[in-house]
Every structure is written in C-alpha cells, then in structure tokens.
Amino acid sequence: MLEVRGIDVFYGDVQVIWDLSFSVSEGEVVALIGANGAGKSTTLKTISGILSPRKGTITFNGEDILKIKPYRLIEMGIAHVPEGRRLFVEMTVEENLDMGSLRGTARKERQRNKEMVYSIFPRLKERSRQLAGTLSGGEQQMLAIGRGLMSMPRLIMFDEPSLGLAPILVKEIFAVIENIRKEGVTVLIVEQNVKQTLSVADRAYVLETGKMVLEGTGKELMDNEHVKTAFLGV
Amino acid sequence: MSVQIEIFLQTLIAGLLLGGLYALIGIGMTLIMGVMKIINLAHGELMMVAMYIAYWLFVLFHIDPYVSVLIATPVMFFMGVAIQKYLINPVMKVESILPENQVILTVGIGMVLSNMATIFFTSDYRSTPVDYASNAFYLSDYWRDSPIELSLSIPWTVSFILAVIITVSLWFFLTKTDTGKSIRATAQDKDAALMMGVNVERMRVVTFGLGAALVGAAGCLFIPIYYLYPALGGKFTLIAFVITILGGLGSTIGAIIGGLILGIFESMTATYVGMGWAPVGRFVIFIAALIFLPGGVAAILRRHKLGK
Known part of the structure; x- marks a missing residue:
C-alpha cells in the first residue's frame, strides 16, 4: 500500500534521513521505532508532504505521492x-473534528463520522463545545486521533500517540489503535514506547540516526538482543 | 452638572461610533497578521484606494458612498488577492529573506499606492458632499422631557451600523463555514492545517483579499464623514497597527475591543484635553498596551477561556 524507496531528507543542509526504504501493506500495523532524533517523525512528515525528500520515491497504492499537492493526500486516504x-487549540472540540473532514466523501459523511468518534471517545462528546486547549493531555490525544479518523482514512499514521500520557491512558490509546486496525484501516505508528508498540505491531523497523538498522515482525524484534539492550532495558 | 453628563455621554457616543469603524480596519489587519505572521503596513493605503474609488463613483456617477461599499469591497478583495499572489508570495518563498523583512515589501506597496494617488489625483483634500452629511437624530425629538440633550449624526450612525453588520457577517463566515474555519486553523497551526487538507497557500491569498476588502469597506464608510487625500493611508496604517497591538496579534475579538477602546479613548482625549491631542492619546495607549498588556486584550480573553 505504502512504499518508501531510498529517500534522503534534509533540514536545510543537514541530512537527517539516509537512503530509507520500507513498506506497509494493506491491513497491517507497522511500527517505526528508534531513539530520539532517529528520524521517525521526519519520515512521517515526509510522507505527508510537509518535508520533501531530495532523493527517492514514495508511492501510495502505486501512485507517486511526491507529485501530489500535500493538501490532497488526506483525500487519498x-x-x-x-x-x-x-490541535487547533482556540477552536472547539467539534470544530477540530470538522477540520478533519474538509474534503471528499468525508465532508458528506461528517455528521455520521462525528457520532462514530463520539462513540469511541464519549468524553469528547461531553466536551464538544469546549476549546481544544482546555482539554487534558489524554483528551487532547483522543481528539487528535478522532480528528484523524474523521477523514475516513485508509492509512493512518500515529506519531508518538502515548507521549506524556499516564500509563492507564497509554493502554486506552493502544486499545483504540487495535480497534482501528480491526476496522480495516492500515496503521503506521512511530513510538518511543517500544514494548507496548511491538506488542501491537505486525512488523517493525528500527531506525538509528536516520538509517534503517533492523526489521522484522513485532515478536522477532521483541526477542532481538540489540532491541532488548537498546530499547527494552533488559 | 447635567451639562457635564451631556458632554461626557456625547463624547462616549462619538467614540463608540468611531471605534466601530476602527474595529473594521483593525480586523482586516489582524486577520492578515494571524494567517501570514506579517504586519501589513500598506493597510491604510488600501483604505485610501477604496476611498478614492468611492469618491470618483460619487463625483462621476453620483453613486452614494454607502452603495459604493458593494462595488469597492469586491474590487479591493481582488486587489488584495493580486498583491498576495504576485508580490508577497514570491518574496515569502525566498528563504534568504527573513520573515520579518517581508514586512518591508508591504511598506513599499503602501508608498507606491500613495504616490500613485498623488500623481493621478493631486494632493488636494477631497470629500463627498452627501446631502445628509450634517443631519442628526436628537434625543429631544423622541423624548420631549429629556433632562439632557444628545445628538446622533446620521452618517456616523449609518456607518457604524454597517460596520457592525459587516463584522457580524465576518464572524459567521469565520465560525460557520469550512473556508472560515480553515482560515482560523491556518492561523493557529499551518502545518496541522495542511495535514487536514487545507490549501494553505490559497488561504493566504483569500485572507489577504479579505483583509483588503474589509479595510476597503471601512474606507467607503469613512468617506461621508471624513476628508480624503493621498497621504491619509499612513495615518490609518498606524491606527490599525495600534488596534492590532491593543487587541492582541491575530485576534479578531481583540481587534473589535481594541478598536472600540481606541475610538473612545481618542474621543475622550479630544474633548477633555484638546482636539490636537488625539494622536498623542493614540500613542499613549499604544505604549501602555505594550508595557502593561503584552499580548493585548486577546491575552486576557485567552487566560479567561483556557483557565490559565
């Protein structure tokens, strides 16, 4: 579904991604793991067109998405x-959800999808008229996920969804991600919470300073010596 | 005593009416500021252009300035769109120019506009002598036994009401339509807006057009009660800038409140200190806002709403 081939990405003159390749197939949960500064978020930003690679290709269902305007990607799924x-902190919870469904069929199905998001996160419904900036960290993460789901995606990319959340909320967020996958949505997740992530991921790639160093199924990596010492603290 | 109250209330009303128009000027600048993160220092000059449009429509075709709002506003919208698209956007793309310096381009645009107006229309003072210019409502006409006498100038009142109508429609546009929400989203976080499928570049163009249209409308509302000359733009750029600082950069509600505060403050200074002191009052309030209220009215509102 998603094919990243040999991309080099720079911030100004500094290269942060070196010849990175990986793929995500339909229905999979794929994780990119690595330490701070490994280039995980940069990779996601490159896929969404906020950064552009100097070299390499990215295709989505066979279509070259580097040639597509970044604001059209959400419409492609x-x-x-x-x-x-x-989040748009000075807009209400409801307006933030509206922003997730600006284009295409998502625009027509806005009301229905909103109900769907509210049924996953009932707390958002209670706070629908509150400004997003007034929500707690966990609620904000729910809203961010909800906003992503409003676009009826085929591939959803999560960047550090558990960052700064209490352990109980981390569990809740991961349960939601599992559910999203059960609905048939493909998931690409970037995380520093390696243990939790590997337990939900079908496959994972390990990044170090912008280069791919390891890949394998979640279970394989969980047992890998390098991963154990570097990330799991075993 | 009742004379004192009368003067005070009359000053307050005058300030409020002026403030409503100021708010309209300020909103345009603050919208542009919010989305593009640059101060449009050609704002007053755009208003001057709109005033000349209204003036010539009045002189040549006897079109009432209030009707000209319907003509000058769309013209100014397209002028704003063109300025953003062909002048500002290309400069914003050059990485070696610091964003702060892009402001200088707007200064240049302002200079070109005011000098072109001088070349074409000379620097003569002009006004549109509408026949209702000095008409007014008097309180005693409606309430015979009123202990105090107040008057409401008809053109000022009409201008104020139209300014309120425009502001309310803008509010509906920004909060109820997808395009309006996209503009606000772009102002708050442009990368996130891009991820949500907002065509950020187009929003910039639309916003500059909108800002120009709003100040253009303000120009048409000003001309029945004001005089017009090419260099008038600079003064109103300054006023818009003060309002934007007072209201808080990028905040629409802040600009409305800031405009009203400035209008009332100027009117009070003119009555109680002296006519010539109104611009001084403007600077006093500007400095005071910078020192005592960094972040402007918007900062107070935000603290209140976000509970921080």
Missing part, C-alpha cells in the same frame, strides 16, 4: 495524527 497532537 492518508491521515496523520502528528506528534504533540497539533
């Missing part, structure tokens, strides 16, 4: 739940 939530 790629949703991005960004790091740090990036």
